[in-house]
Amino acid sequence: MPKPTKGPRLGGGPAHERLLLANLAASLFTHKSIQTTETKAKRLRPVAERLITFAKRGDLHSRRRVLAVIKDKSVVHELFTQIAPLVADREGGYTRIVKTGFRKGDNAPLAVIELVLEPVTPKAKKAKPAAAPVVEESVEEPAAEETEVAETAAAEDAEVAEAPVEETAEVTDEAEAVAEETPAAEEKAE
Structure with a gap:
């Protein structure tokens, strides 16, 4: 308007x-x-x-x-x-x-x-290629930091994952020992 x-x-x-x-x-x-x-x-x-x-x-x-x-x-x-x-x-x-x-x-x-009847001539875009490498560098740096954080987190997860497996194995051994003792005690009682 x-x-x-x-x-x-x-x-x-x-x-x-x-x-x-x-x-x-x-x-x-x-x-x-x-x-x-x-x-x-x-x-x-x-x-x-x-x-x-x-x-x-x-x-x-x-x-x-x-x-x-x-x-x-x-x-x-x-x-x-x-x-x-x-x-x-x-x-x-x-x-x-x-x-x-x-x-x-x-x-x-x-x-x-x-x-204005002259044909249009498009302008050359020089600013974008110069700006592109700066953007790529800034994108790469956080990616490297994120990779390190991810690797550290994966290592911690692996340690945590290994610990319960060992404890589970110990618990299983103890349960087997208790189970062996219980039938032997029942047999002795009979």
């Missing part, structure tokens, strides 16, 4: 501002670059980029939404058939604003807003 802007509208009222921005967008798509005041260029940028995003979708609903803003069918056709394929790989930033100085008559700050 666009953030509401404070202060007076461009042109006088909200309806006039919408018409003014629609006409600026139509001129931008027709000529690929226009010169206007900085304020109008900054207000035009989100409108134009939203329309280009609709054009990238390319379906009938998107075309009708663009036609609701720009009434000229030839401009909309050009947007969908020529401009949208050129920016298909670009994820955003379809326009560029360059400040050009001041107007002679009223000293208003001027800017050129233009479409």
